Amino acid sequence: MDGRVILRLEQLFGKERVLTNQTDLMTYSYDASFATQLEPKEPEIVVIPQSTEEISACVKLANEYQVPLYPRGAGTAQTGGPVPVMGGIVMDLSRMNRILEIDHKNMQAIIEPGVVQANLNNALKEYGLFFPPDPGSAKMCTIGGMVANNSSGLRAVKYGNTRFYVLGLEVVLPTGDVIVTGGSKSKALKSVSGYDLAHLMVGSEGTLGIITKLRLKVLPLPSRRGIVLCSFSKLEQAGEAVNELFRSGILPSALEIMDQQCTKAANLMRPQLALPENEALLVIEADGSKEEVASQVKRITEVISKFTDYVKFSDEPEECQQLWQARQIVGAATGRLKPGGFRVYGGEDICVPLSRLPETLRKIHEIARSYNIVCAIYGHIGDGNLHTSPVINRRDKEEIENAKKMIEDIHRLAIEMEGTTTAEHGVGIVRAQYMEIEHGTALEVMKAIKRTLDPNNILNPGKMALPV
Amino acid sequence: MKQLTTVESMYSCVRCGACREACPTLSITGREADGPRGRVLMARNLIEGVIPVNDEIKEQLDRCLLCSACVDACPVDVAVPDIVMMAKEKISEVRPQEGVTGIVGKWVFRKLLPFPKRLQKLGHLLWIYQKSGLQMVVRKLRVLKLLSESLQQMERAMPEILPPSRRNPHPLFTPSDRKDLKGSSHSAPRAALFQGCIMDMMFRSTNENTIRFLAQSGFDVVTPGQQVCCGALHTHNGEKDTALELAKRNIEVFEQANVDYIVSNAGGCGAMLREYEELFRDDPEWLPRARQFCQKVKDVSEVAVQKGTIPQAAGQGERITYQPSCHLQYVMGVKDAPKKILRSVADAQYVELPEAGYCCGSAGIYNLLQEQMANDILDKKMGNVAKTRANVIVTANPGCLLQMKMGIERAGMQGSVEAVHIVDYIVEAMERNKQSQTAEDQEELQKQSV
Numbered sequence: 001m002d003g004r005v006i007l008r009l010e011q012l013f014g015k016e017r018v019l020t021n022q023t024d025l026m027t028y029s030y031d032a033s034f035a036t037q038l039e040p041k042e043p044e045i046v047v048i049p050q051s052t053e054e055i056s057a058c059v060k061l062a063n064e065y066q067v068p069l070y071p072r073g074a075g076t077a078q079t080g081g082p083v084p085v086m087g088g089i090v091m092d093l094s095r096m097n098r099i100l101e102i103d104h105k106n107m108q109a110i111i112e113p114g115v116v117q118a119n120l121n122n123a124l125k126e127y128g129l130f131f132p133p134d135p136g137s138a139k140m141c142t143i144g145g146m147v148a149n150n151s152s153g154l155r156a157v158k159y160g161n162t163r164f165y166v167l168g169l170e171v172v173l174p175t176g177d178v179i180v181t182g183g184s185k186s187k188a189l190k191s192v193s194g195y196d197l198a199h200l201m202v203g204s205e206g207t208l209g210i211i212t213k214l215r216l217k218v219l220p221l222p223s224r225r226g227i228v229l230c231s232f233s234k235l236e237q238a239g240e241a242v243n244e245l246f247r248s249g250i251l252p253s254a255l256e257i258m259d260q261q262c263t264k265a266a267n268l269m270r271p272q273l274a275l276p277e278n279e280a281l282l283v284i285e286a287d288g289s290k291e292e293v294a295s296q297v298k299r300i301t302e303v304i305s306k307f308t309d310y311v312k313f314s315d316e317p318e319e320c321q322q323l324w325q326a327r328q329i330v331g332a333a334t335g336r337l338k339p340g341g342f343r344v345y346g347g348e349d350i351c352v353p354l355s356r357l358p359e360t361l362r363k364i365h366e367i368a369r370s371y372n373i374v375c376a377i378y379g380h381i382g383d384g385n386l387h388t389s390p391v392i393n394r395r396d397k398e399e400i401e402n403a404k405k406m407i408e409d410i411h412r413l414a415i416e417m418e419g420t421t422t423a424e425h426g427v428g429i430v431r432a433q434y435m436e437i438e439h440g441t442a443l444e445v446m447k448a449i450k451r452t453l454d455p456n457n458i459l460n461p462g463k464m465a466l467p468v
Numbered sequence: 469m470k471q472l473t474t475v476e477s478m479y480s481c482v483r484c485g486a487c488r489e490a491c492p493t494l495s496i497t498g499r500e501a502d503g504p505r506g507r508v509l510m511a512r513n514l515i516e517g518v519i520p521v522n523d524e525i526k527e528q529l530d531r532c533l534l535c536s537a538c539v540d541a542c543p544v545d546v547a548v549p550d551i552v553m554m555a556k557e558k559i560s561e562v563r564p565q566e567g568v569t570g571i572v573g574k575w576v577f578r579k580l581l582p583f584p585k586r587l588q589k590l591g592h593l594l595w596i597y598q599k600s601g602l603q604m605v606v607r608k609l610r611v612l613k614l615l616s617e618s619l620q621q622m623e624r625a626m627p628e629i630l631p632p633s634r635r636n637p638h639p640l641f642t643p644s645d646r647k648d649l650k651g652s653s654h655s656a657p658r659a660a661l662f663q664g665c666i667m668d669m670m671f672r673s674t675n676e677n678t679i680r681f682l683a684q685s686g687f688d689v690v691t692p693g694q695q696v697c698c699g700a701l702h703t704h705n706g707e708k709d710t711a712l713e714l715a716k717r718n719i720e721v722f723e724q725a726n727v728d729y730i731v732s733n734a735g736g737c738g739a740m741l742r743e744y745e746e747l748f749r750d751d752p753e754w755l756p757r758a759r760q761f762c763q764k765v766k767d768v769s770e771v772a773v774q775k776g777t778i779p780q781a782a783g784q785g786e787r788i789t790y791q792p793s794c795h796l797q798y799v800m801g802v803k804d805a806p807k808k809i810l811r812s813v814a815d816a817q818y819v820e821l822p823e824a825g826y827c828c829g830s831a832g833i834y835n836l837l838q839e840q841m842a843n844d845i846l847d848k849k850m851g852n853v854a855k856t857r858a859n860v861i862v863t864a865n866p867g868c869l870l871q872m873k874m875g876i877e878r879a880g881m882q883g884s885v886e887a888v889h890i891v892d893y894i895v896e897a898m899e900r901n902k903q904s905q906t907a908e909d910q911e912e913l914q915k916q917s918v
């Protein structure tokens with residue numbers, strides 16, 4: 001690295017916010033992906049900006065010296081997305097975390113990119129509002145990262161993903177120029193004026209611009225929720241039950257499946273749950289006013305009862321919390337399936353058509369068995385999104401190699417099932433190799449967009465199969 | 469006992485980041501190395517020998533408060549403080565602490581803290597310092613200016629030491645105040661006071677108040693005289709052998725006391741006592757005894773809420789807020805009991821402290837070693853205290869208490885805000901309540917006689 005770069009950055013940010021220590025660099029070599037556990041990649045410099053002006057100046061400097069620059073939020077991605085695979089500068093945006101305005105009269109919030117999802121929702125609660133996209137990482141991920149990855153969560157089945165809530169963005173382009181998408185002065189809730197650049201940025205994973213300010217749409221916070229928990233001896237029955245729910249005109253706010261290994265893991269962690277260890281457990285949530293919830297829970301229960309005898313339900317807050325527990329702890333619980341187990345984040349985000357879900361689940365288990373790997377699967381059965389959770393011994397080299405092969409097989413399976421390798425987590429480095437099969441010539445258009453906006457290939461290079 | 473060993477737990481971190489928002493130091497600087505994930509990786513790389521022992525890594529790891537907020541937030545209980553300690557042990561193996569700090573440290577850990585009598589003597593000296601006018605002279609001459617800012621503030625925040633004449637051993641037995649049991653064949657549950665080493669020297673009256681509080685709450689209180697320091701400072705400073713000896717001694721002493729509960733009024737000590745089981749993990753002879761000991765250990769507010777009654781107490785219209793002790797909330801898992809007690813006080817308004825989950829920056833002697841970071845943390849804390857507009861900050865651990873007193877000084881809130889230990893606050897309010905009750909009773913009597 002050119003010594004002048006460090007000097008210029010220190011002039012720009014002040015010494016405190018330019019990190020070059022070996023240990024500091026080491027801690028920016030990873031995100032939550034398994035891939036970067038195995039192969040961490042260190043940056044040469046880390047900067048911690050506090051304003052759009054600083055960011056713009058920094059991007060210009062990166063262009064001047066031809067140094068790659070990687071935006072990073074909380075580093076909770078499971079894709080290697082924020083990791084500096086080609087060396088250069090990591091820009092940690094988590095400190096730009098001010099909520100600038102909650103404009104409750106206009107049902108929107110204006111925030112900096114480093115605001116953590118849960119913190120925004122805490123602030124919104126006071127106004128009886130909420131920002132619906134709810135990834136499992138809501139307590140720690142930044143909303144800048146959520147927009148960059150177009151994240152979503154349990155409630156996507158009803159509320160959709162982050163995309164739906166982005167009204168406008170302030171973006172520092174890869175050249176350092178600053179634009180505002182969605183109308184530079186607009187506070188409108190709908191606009192079709194011009195190319196939809198805001199949504200070009202959504203899901204661009206930090207390759208097309210650095211998001212520095214966000215104008216987000218928010219919704220009225222439902223006052224209650226109800227939960228139905230049901231167990232099926234056969235996966236196929238669970239699939240049919242979900243189908244029947246939709247056909248009966250019911251749209252739950254969450255529709256989750258846990259397989260046998262998951263219920264086993266949850267029971268290991270909290271024996272008092274005493275869940276039946278059948279092939280499938282569904283946890284279904286309805287939200288709305290007290291009356292709406294009560295009637296929905298009743299209707300869901302009626303439909304489900306046609307397929308199984310094991311149905312529990314409630315619309316009382318405390319009981320709901322009880323019923324919800326299984327789903328809440330499953331992510332952490334899977335590690336218990338093996339003493340000293342390490343849960344691998346890999347092949348963790350495929351999505352298949354609803355009609356092929358049971359078949360896919362069975363095939364994933366076959367793959368796991370062929371590599372002799374303990375594996376649990378849970379996911380959003382409402383939209384066909386499965387979170388596979390292989391559990392290995394982190395220090396067993398052979399098991400690591402097998403896990404890698406298994407991840408590859410699961411991704412291929414998703415494509416074979418007319419699905420996708422990633423429903424919400426993103427591509428980054430871990431799924432770049434499937435971009436061509438998934439997109440064909442559309443990938444060429446993506447590359448052309450990238451070249452146009454980022455002629456020097458400065459922003460987040462080496463990701464998403466874009467040119468390097 | 470913890471499910472995983474420290475090494476196992478070090479390899480179970482999947483770096484999901486659930487700890488990020490819980491970490492006080494990360495909230496100050498935003499540097500990943502100031503957060504739990506970064507620390508686990510740095511520690512691991514050091515332990516595995518991927519990076520050498522040098523000043524840089526030492527400084528990075530020394531910035532951890534060891535507050536355990538991250539463990540509480542971690543879905544798989546990665547024991548970050550244990551992992552950091554393990555790395556620090558490796559550092560001190562390679563480069564034993566040299567110079568005055570090293571020698572003084574060893575002396576304090578091996579020759580002072582384990583011996584209650586010596587501590588009492590130190591207490592005498594401090595008392596002489598405060599009472600002889602020397603303190604005034606020192607303050608006037610500005611000798612303290614030679615010390616760091618934090619030390620000066622700490623000197624000012626130090627509690628008034630009781631004179632030697634008032635520091636006799638606590639009564640071995642104090643009967644419960646429960647009226648309904650008097651004359652009945654049922655006996656009150658027996659609680660032993662764990663008096664602590666520094667606690668008993670510097671916060672003597674808090675221990676006395678704890679006995680009063682427990683008796684009022686319905687316990688027969690025993691205070692075994694042979695008990696010793698819990699060993700927390702030793703464990704945190706790589707003096708494991710001394711810690712083990714102290715633990716064995718305490719286990720024996722409290723077995724003989726034949727009690728239902730062993731009650732601590734300092735989160736830091738209580739957490740250490742609960743860890744005795746972990747300490748004897750590989751010692752089949754002591755493990756069962758340690759386990760039994762641990763099961764009896766309770767914090768004073770916890771035992772009152774769960775096993776006793778909350779004594780009636782009355783404030784005088786003040787606003788109170790509560791700064792939890794990290795060891796109490798994260799290691800002992802006592803989160804609600806102190807709040808429950810505070811909410812029950814009549815004629816006082818309890819307000820939640822925003823971001824109360826963050827450590828106050830005291831963390832043992834952290835505030836002396838990491839002055840800048842500790843002050844940044846404290847200033848942020850005091851900003852939150854100001855938001856509550858409380859007049860009283862209640863704490864549950866002597867270290868936190870001193871730190872909050874320092875914070876009040878730093879923020880210039882003297883006169884409008886005071887910091888107190890929860891037991892001292894409640895006992896005063898309890899007594900106020902009793903007095904007003906007697907006054908009312910007398911009024912009533914007078915009315916009747918008229």
Ligand SMILES: Cc1cc2nc3c(=O)[nH]c(=O)nc-3n(C[C@H](O)[C@H](O)[C@H](O)COP(=O)(O)OP(=O)(O)OC[C@H]3O[C@@H](n4cnc5c(N)ncnc54)[C@H](O)[C@@H]3O)c2cc1C
Binds near residue numbers: 148151
């Ligand atoms: C336990 C766990 C559960 C999860 N559950 C879910 C889930 O249910 N649903 C889901 O969708 N995801 C989930 N994730 C994945 C991840 O948390 C999300 O993708 C999250 O939105 C990433 O946010 P972040 O702040 O951590 O971003 P980072 O990981 O730091 O970055 C992610 C990407 O965004 C880019 N980026 C970050 N900030 C900006 C910015 N301001 N401007 C431009 N680019 C930027 C980075 O370059 C990178 O490519 C989960 C992760 C974990 C560890």
